[in-house]
Amino acid sequence: MTTPGTNTLIFRGGARSDAVSADDRGLAYGDGLFETLRAHRGTLPWWDAHWARLARGAARLRLRLPEQRQVRAEAAALLAQDPDAGVVKLIVTRGRGARGYAPAADAAPTWLLSRHPAPPAAAHGLQVRWCRTRLAVQPLLAGIKHCNRLEQVLARAECVEAGVDEGLLCDADGNVVSATSANLFVLREGRWTTPPLDRCGVAGVCRAQLLAPLQAHEARLDAAAVAAADAVFLCNAVRGILPLARLDARTWPPHPAVAAARRTLAQLHPAFALDLEHP
């Protein structure tokens, strides 16, 4: 049973709930985690990888997760009502709490599942800019997909204002990290490189799936290294691989290595195979 019009299910612990409580710590402090999964014909092919990242985040924040089996079954039921749904989003918060930062040890987690249309495949290369917003260096929160996302909100607002598709972000020391909602791969001397995410940024599930097949390596990059690259793409688990066509004044024509990476991705997740057939 879904809430009419919103396609969203809300739970507290193991039980359905009509609404998120006003004293939920997700609302008060962004005290939660989320995952956004690409669906394919009612399935979630990368479920295990998303849950593994969620579990890493929960361990870092010492936040209780709901039972994976129940969350997965509810997600499947939500998708079954609309086989054309292309995306499932899961939010898990620390649940209700009294006023104050101290986490209650025994609160049941709040979790929300929602389904959304698939985004259109990237028909053209992305137009991208460097964001003025920089990511703060915070190793305690780096890599995990937590709900403290004001930096991304500010950076994304820059992109909207500038009329570009996405924005690239550096950390406070000038290291390139990622786009606002995608990771970054650059081709240099025939090899794919992607920045490490140990100081800030989100370790994307699509990025992790691509590392081994592309024989990519992690290395810190500055802005000049990105501009000097032979090809650049962004990736995330919802939209797959998004080639860069322009970064401020720098432009890139389509590159065969990016096309090869997209074929690799198509073998890893069937939704991205369809993207290739119907770009």
Place this chain on the structure above:
Amino acid sequence: MTTPGTNTLIFRGGARSDAVSADDRGLAYGDGLFETLRAHRGTLPWWDAHWARLARGAARLRLRLPEQRQVRAEAAALLAQDPDAGVVKLIVTRGRGARGYAPAADAAPTWLLSRHPAPPAAAHGLQVRWCRTRLAVQPLLAGIKHCNRLEQVLARAECVEAGVDEGLLCDADGNVVSATSANLFVLREGRWTTPPLDRCGVAGVCRAQLLAPLQAHEARLDAAAVAAADAVFLCNAVRGILPLARLDARTWPPHPAVAAARRTLAQLHPAFALDLEHP
């Protein structure tokens, strides 16, 4: 009309709402601001200062605020139902949004008012420790009271685990910033000093009220400077001035300059005058 049991009012734009929507950006991204105000006999003596900080945060985040007049009237009505309530908390979020970081330009803000008991006055000096958690340096978010508070949640969890009353936080470069939910004043050579909040931390309303009367000045401090101070207190708008009795191995006896600061505060907010009379 309050929601029974929770003492909370929820609004979207100018209209009452039964619940926070599942797609609220406060829940998704901590995309909001909050204020926690000390009440006194049904009034909120520092309303103007709290609203001014809220407005500064809203300008920084380009977040729409509700009408101040309505928020203030609703807060007064909420307090009128329980004249013994000691605290009012206000949360304002960017309202509902589609999936993705881009802020909707036209969303009505969501806002929540809740009333809470007054905390007990500090009968003894606080037992405090240095937190392992460090605050990331992010000038874009520094000073304002936004809802991205995972660092404070982690730091507060350290304090609970260690069995201390509060914890002091340094930034990534070793500069002392504040406690987890209070600002910090240290007495050195007869003068009160408090760290600037231009790189991280929250610029507290109580701190701002005290700066001029105490002839305090802002200066960066390292941990050694705090340990070497003749007296230290924490302060926030809910609990007023909280003297430090112990910081790890360092102890401080009661200091007449702290007692003088508490008398000064009592003249600035009548709730803290009561604290002095009934410690």
